[in-house]
Amino acid sequence: MFDLESVTKVRTRLDDLLIQAKLVSANVVCALEDQADRGGRRGDHLIARGVISQPTLNAFLHRYPIEPADLKATYIDATNLMGLLLKLIYTSNLGTVRKFINAIKLPYQIVKDLVQMAIWSCLHF
Numbered sequence: 001m002f003d004l005e006s007v008t009k010v011r012t013r014l015d016d017l018l019i020q021a022k023l024v025s026a027n028v029v030c031a032l033e034d035q036a037d038r039g040g041r042r043g044d045h046l047i048a049r050g051v052i053s054q055p056t057l058n059a060f061l062h063r064y065p066i067e068p069a070d071l072k073a074t075y076i077d078a079t080n081l082m083g084l085l086l087k088l089i090y091t092s093n094l095g096t097v098r099k100f101i102n103a104i105k106l107p108y109q110i111v112k113d114l115v116q117m118a119i120w121s122c123l124h125f
Contacts, residue, residue, distance in 0.1 A: 014042055023060060024051050068106070071113055081106075082114045082121075 015031075018024045024046065031045035038045075043061075046052045068074045074081065081104075088094065088103040101111050 017064075018046075018052065018057075018060065021060060023056060068110065071110055074106070074110065078114070078117060081110075082117050085111070085114050086118060 015024075015028050019028070028046065028051060030049050031042055031051060034040075034045040034049065035042055043052075043057050047054050047057060071078050071081070085100060085104050089100060092099075092103055094100055094103055097108070097111060097115065100115070101108055104111060104114075106114075
């Protein structure tokens with residue numbers, strides 16, 4: 001059986017971004033139900049239910065850059081990124097990797113690589 005209450009707690013980032021942009025209402029439960037029942041992509045279910053149009057969703061999705069998968073995909077020198085991360089850690093008194101991620105706005109794997117680079121640099125300096 002489909003538990004509507006638990007599904008509404010598991011709203012995805014796409015839903016939240018569309019709500020913040022005022023492109024859909026907070027009531028996107030119908031698309032959550034459809035996705036839970038049939039699988040597929042959330043955007044397709046939002047379009048099928050008439051919550052948002054395909055052109056509007058496409059325009060919205062193309063506004064946001066793709067999240068980089070690794071350090072190379074950032075197109076920023078790794079040493080510069082490491083320096084920026086260390087500066088954020090120091091000036092904001094950050095103590096956990098989760099706080100590092102929230103501060104620098106990069107994926108976990110990239111932040112992990114930067115932290116490992118910083119540790120390696122300190123050990124071999």
